[in-house]
Amino acid sequence: MQTIVEDVREGNGAAIAQAAEIIRAGELVAFPTETVYGLGANGLDGDACGRIYEAKGRPSDNPLILHVSDWHMLKQVAKDIPPMAEKLMTAFMPGPLTLILPRSEAVPDKVTGGLDTVGVRMPENPVARSLIRVAGVPIAAPSANRSGRPSPTTAAAVLRDLSGRIPMILNGGPCRYGVESTIVDCTEDVATILRPGAISLEEIRELLGDCRLDAALRGEDAKPKAPGMKYRHYAPNAPLTVFVGEPEAVAQAILEEAKKIETAGKTVGILGSRELLRKLSDVVPSATLQSYGSQGDLATIASRLYACLLAFDGLAVDAILAEGVGEQGLGLAIMNRLKKASGGHVVCV
Numbered sequence: 001m002q003t004i005v006e007d008v009r010e011g012n013g014a015a016i017a018q019a020a021e022i023i024r025a026g027e028l029v030a031f032p033t034e035t036v037y038g039l040g041a042n043g044l045d046g047d048a049c050g051r052i053y054e055a056k057g058r059p060s061d062n063p064l065i066l067h068v069s070d071w072h073m074l075k076q077v078a079k080d081i082p083p084m085a086e087k088l089m090t091a092f093m094p095g096p097l098t099l100i101l102p103r104s105e106a107v108p109d110k111v112t113g114g115l116d117t118v119g120v121r122m123p124e125n126p127v128a129r130s131l132i133r134v135a136g137v138p139i140a141a142p143s144a145n146r147s148g149r150p151s152p153t154t155a156a157a158v159l160r161d162l163s164g165r166i167p168m169i170l171n172g173g174p175c176r177y178g179v180e181s182t183i184v185d186c187t188e189d190v191a192t193i194l195r196p197g198a199i200s201l202e203e204i205r206e207l208l209g210d211c212r213l214d215a216a217l218r219g220e221d222a223k224p225k226a227p228g229m230k231y232r233h234y235a236p237n238a239p240l241t242v243f244v245g246e247p248e249a250v251a252q253a254i255l256e257e258a259k260k261i262e263t264a265g266k267t268v269g270i271l272g273s274r275e276l277l278r279k280l281s282d283v284v285p286s287a288t289l290q291s292y293g294s295q296g297d298l299a300t301i302a303s304r305l306y307a308c309l310l311a312f313d314g315l316a317v318d319a320i321l322a323e324g325v326g327e328q329g330l331g332l333a334i335m336n337r338l339k340k341a342s343g344g345h346v347v348c349v
């Protein structure tokens with residue numbers, strides 16, 4: 001199968017109409033959202049959703065989220081909207097938020113993996129919104145990467161993972177946030193974050209008065225409630241170690257580890273802030289450095305994170321050392337992705 005890439009950065013009604021037609025015909029289209037690129041199928045068509053699992057190589061017990069363009073469509077797929085969900089919707093939708101709600105009968109089992117709940121998200125990206133509106137159906141979409149790989153934040157990254165496996169990619173330019181949506185379970189008495197994202201725990205607590213983190217996110221040895229969160233994820237090819245602590249101590253620890261790797265005759269990649277890399281570039285000149293932005297500029301760090309991880313694959317390093325960030329605000333989502341990408345290999349210094 002040949003994969004067509006259509007440029008929709010300045011609007012392209014014809015390409016969006018063609019993409020909507022492909023979705024209605026039960027095939028797949030990759031499209032931009034404000035978080036990461038999604039791999040979309042008609043969310044009311046179980047066979048079409050099955051194609052998503054094939055193209056991604058995704059485990060079949062990992063449910064899909066449905067993307068809607070308006071409230072009417074949202075109410076088609078959710079049986080009930082609890083008051084806390086209503087508040088979250090009013091405050092943050094459209095936007096980088098996915099709500100877990102009781103599912104309606106219209107939702108196929110292929111989407112929910114047999115659960116009695118469904119994940120629903122209303123993206124704000126204009127290309128995503130018009131694609132869903134023109135297709136006229138909710139669009140089931142996971143991130144548009146091969147399962148386990150970093151999520152794509154550009155059309156080029158989608159193409160690298162899925163070329164020849166899907167008919168069409170809409171290129172809407174780089175994604176604004178760069179990490180996937182915050183997932184909030186609204187089916188119990190207290191809202192619970194199952195996956196941190198651009199809408200922070202602090203913002204949700206301020207709105208609702210209370211919000212929990214899923215036990216698996218609190219570092220407890222519990223099964224994550226979002227099935228997809230149990231897999232190693234977002235991983236570049238080389239093994240990754242994350243260092244957290246005071247900036248000076250982190251710099252020292254990364255430096256020592258980098259020297260050790262080089263002494264063993266291997267190549268090392270370092271991912272971190274501009275401030276850290278400036279300190280290291282003279283001392284480990286042969287290291288491959290990727291800057292994710294300035295220390296503390298969490299929005300920039302989030303938006304560059306996956307592209308940096310993917311860049312190391314092209315540079316073919318043997319090991320990657322990464323500088324962690326504080327876990328406040330967007331930092332919680334960044335650290336969640338770094339921890340997953342490292343398979344839990346985190347060094348506290």
Ligand code: TXA
Pocket residue numbers: 033035036037038039062063064065098100112115117118119121141142143144179180181183194225226227228229
């Ligand atoms: O930002 C995003 O959410 C992106 C863009 C494309 O919208 N999508 C995305 O989808 O990240 P995906 O499939 O890569 O991640 C969805 C996560 C998975 O971990 C899945 O297990 C979880 O949501 N999930 C889906 N339905 C669920 C449900 N009913 N209950 C609990 N977790 C659910």
Ligand code: MG
Pocket residue numbers: 142143151
């Ligand atoms: Mg994903």
